Amino acid sequence: MPVTFASTLDMLADRGYRLTRPRQAVLRALFEDDDWLRPEEVLTHAREHFPSVGLVTVYRTLGLLEELGVVRRIHVEPGCHGYALAGLGHGHYLTCRSCHRVLEFPGREDLSPLIRQISRHTGFVVEDHLLELSGTCATCRRRRRSAPRRRREP
Amino acid sequence: MPVTFASTLDMLADRGYRLTRPRQAVLRALFEDDDWLRPEEVLTHAREHFPSVGLVTVYRTLGLLEELGVVRRIHVEPGCHGYALAGLGHGHYLTCRSCHRVLEFPGREDLSPLIRQISRHTGFVVEDHLLELSGTCATCRRRRRSAPRRRREP
């Protein structure tokens, strides 16, 4: 069963959290975007639904949703944190070290054998995973090649 | 050939970087610890070798070493950034969502077929990877089980 805007509201209510307008605005922002967002971007979009939301509430709501497993926190540069709906993709990202663009890629292969093995070894219950490949994207590679940067001429 | 303290110094000199005492202190700190460190921790250890190093230099040196591929920047909570020698482990981490402890695990299996496939598809040159499994460690799981936290009694 996919996690939807409505099912998340239900979940919150079930657990005794109040369905406040700021919270709903943050949730909408996340569900309307099918990509990850920085907290600041979440704020901007949430304000389209409820103009008086503050950044503090955005942080608090994101933290709550992460605890509940609705969103996934990913590592993006610069600034460190981005949030994506946990349903999107599978936590597989390509990040370019040069331009810092982030590309999501569908993880067709299956990491679960590995994960099961780790669990047995360590006692960890693995709830999520993040696979981040870093390198140089095609665009930056071309740019570098045409203008190589050396510190010293031998 | 493994990257050592000495070989890194050579590499820096070859590229025209000066072998200053602050830099050497930061490098020592990294090579003496066989685990990842936060910038603040790098500072503490570096000061054992050269008391007047400043945090700014630590950041600058870490940035330089990352560019050169000597250290790897990893994502750790809280605070976001940790640095580990690139030779250590293979960028495979288990992080506990509850206590935020980080455990490194040896990635015995090989991700290179996947990586090659991604490269072909996207044009990315993948230089490094980070596989982070998040979940609940054995200790926290036991603690939770004995004192479950519910927001509401049904």
Place this chain on the structure above:
DNA sequence: ATTGTTATTGAAATAGTTTTTCAATAAGTA
């Protein structure tokens, strides 16, 4: 050894992100 050049440094200032505090508000219940 001494000098000159300049990469590098530390301190302070700045920028940016995330968290805490707290009185006021509003969601859900009675």
Place this chain on the structure above:
DNA sequence: TACTTATTGAAAAACTATTTCAATAACAAT
């Protein structure tokens, strides 16, 4: 409608990271 209290926004605080800049110290050339 009133009550209870989780939740909020604004301000302040706590951190983390970067920029600026005069002073310093590596290193090369003498």
